[in-house]
Amino acid sequence: MRVSTPRYQQIARQLGDKLRGGTLAEGDKLPSVRTLSQELGVSINTVQQAYYCLEAEGLIEARPQSGYYVRTLIERLGNVPRRSAPQATASQPLQANQESMLLRLMHQQRQPGWLPFSLSVPAPSLLPVSKLMKALQQAQRELPHGGIEYELMTGNAALRRQIARYALFWGSQLTDEEIITTEGCTAALTLCLKAITQPGDTVAVESPIYFGILQTILSLGLKVLELPTDALTGVDLDILESHLRAGQVQACLLVPNFSNPLGCCMPNAHKQRLVQLMETYQVPLIEDDLYGDLHFGPDRPLPCKAFDRQGLVLWCGSVSKTLAPGYRVGWVAPGRYFDALLQVKRYQAGFSPGITQQAVATFLANDRYELHLRRLRQRLKSNCQRYQQTIRAHFPPGTRISEPQGGFTLWVETDARVDTLVLADQLAPHKISIMPGSLFSLQPQYANCMRLSYGLPFDERVAWGLQMIGQLIHQQVRI
Known part of the structure; x- marks a missing residue:
């Protein structure tokens, strides 16, 4: 209940x-x-x-x-970042300096003693670690032979039932037979792309967009079309429609609820229109709903899947951002592409690990997950406010900060003279890591922007770290 x-x-x-x-x-x-x-x-x-x-x-x-x-x-x-304006052409691969910076940041954010504002996951202190350990033990007892056998190709049956049950809360009619489990959300997105595209196809995305999505699309020999995006309402649907009408897009991969890094949430009317566009032009939409459960308002925002009547929306989710990042438990409801996606999983991904999926299913089977989410949302909301207040107090006047209504990432637009790639190097001696804005695009843009995660509980050290970032930005502006 x-x-x-x-x-x-x-x-x-x-x-x-x-x-x-x-x-x-x-x-x-x-x-x-x-x-x-x-x-x-x-x-x-x-x-x-x-x-x-x-x-x-x-x-x-x-x-x-x-x-x-x-x-x-x-x-x-007036205070949110400006609407993005990427070029209306398919983009080039990541530049060498972007790849180098990503590798450095991935190394830094896992080092002891660092302030990893670059790490887009909730801190372990915000997660129910002890309860999950008990759920793992229970899963081992419940699964045949302690969970050492292969799972079904579609994934753990108990987990798929729980996902379908939770989807009822936003009015879904999904059944467990329509869901396939995966090793996290990125794996779900990858399977979707492999099932519905061919090398050379163009995939439309928001801009800025999570660099992991860009890398995944490029790794499959696909092209990326970055769309203008509003920091409050999401992707520009008029521009998207013009590309669809011209036959320039073979698939869309969007994050309608609390996108990474902007944190914007597409209004329901926009989601409904987006799905209608997909139906008109018969183009599939891969929906990354990874952050939907981390809403700050009283109700969970609807996914685009709620408006899907033709099976064109491939709804992807995970508990990597809400419960257990290391468990790598995700899923996809691929609609009309179920058979194609299952075939891709069978040939290229294989069986999903059952014991972690069973543990998550056990955790979802009662009110523990909802109680945990309630506390997590409250903490993240408080973090967001305090991070924003500190940034406004210590960053230069004119700094623009996103207004996320969920998730745990802030997009900060600083003075045009600031280079956040340089800033990231300047912060390294202080053991502070940020995500430079230029990593969130394949085009030369967002050099003066950065993504900051507020998944770290706000304390004196976090406040000091944000103040240090502001101090170094002031120095760049003065130079």
């Missing part, structure tokens, strides 16, 4: 509806925490948590010694 919605989330939803509906105007002051707690008959802490929710959504702001106010849309739009 699903866990009931906490009271603070109910209050946040009610207030949010009023804010969006115009009951409270931009700039209006909200009731004090004490006043609202008395009016609603709830604790001060409950109201405070509700206000934190609304603040994370960018709907209100806290003013020192004054209280909470409705945040103006103009102010919010």
Whole structure:
């Protein structure tokens, strides 16, 4: 049975509806925490948590010694990174300096004593490690012969049932027979690309986009078409449609919910239109829904799969960002491409490990996962706010910061004179790692941008690290 919605989330939803509906105007002051707690008959802490929710959504702001106010849309739009404008041509492979930087960062972020702002996973302290260990032990007891035998090619049956059950929460009609498990989300994306494309095909993606997706597409002999993307609402559908109409795109690979690195969430109306475009032009959409469960608002955003009526959406997910990165447990619901994808898995990927999948299924089988997600979302939301506040206080004026409504990555656009590849090298002696913006594109852009993960709990050392980044940026600007 699903866990009931906490009271603070109910209050946040009610207030949010009023804010969006115009009951409270931009700039209006909200009731004090004490006043609202008395009016609603709830604790001060409950109201405070509700206000934190609304603040994370960018709907209100806290003013020192004054209280909470409705945040103006103009102010919010003025502070987010600018809409991207990549060239409308298929891109070239990663440059040598990009590959070299990626290798260095991958080495740095795993070294003891480093502040890995570059590492896009939640800190182990935010994950239920001891409970997962017990789930592993239980899985070993439940599986035949302790889990040493091969699983079904479609994957662990218990896990597929649990994925289908959780999909019911967003109105899905998926059954366990429509799901194939994989070794993480990247493996799911790779299988999808292999099943629906041929070398030389063009795949449309957001820009900026996670460099791992770029590398995966290129490794399969495919071309990348980067699309203009808004930092709040996602990819430009008009531009995408023009490419579809011209027959220039054979597949789309998009992250509609809390994309990495922008953190933007495509509105439902946009998702519905996106699926309609896929149906009109009969082009498959690979949907990376890796971050959908990490929403800051009261409800999980719908995936594009919720609007799919022709089986053209290949819905991919994983627990790598929510529960157990090292378990490498993912899945895909490939719609009409089920047989093609299963064949690719049979010939090129093989069987998935059963014991970790069984452990995750055990964890999902009761309320433990939802309780864990609730705590994780709250921590990430608080981290996001405190990271943003520290960046605003210590980075140069004019710095633009994304307004993610979920996930755990911030996209920071600095002064045009800043080179974040150089900045990453300058931070290395201080044992601080960032992800330079130029790694998120195959085109020469985003040199003055960076991705920062707020998966690290905010503390004095994190604050020092962000201040050090700001200090070095100031030095680049002065030079």
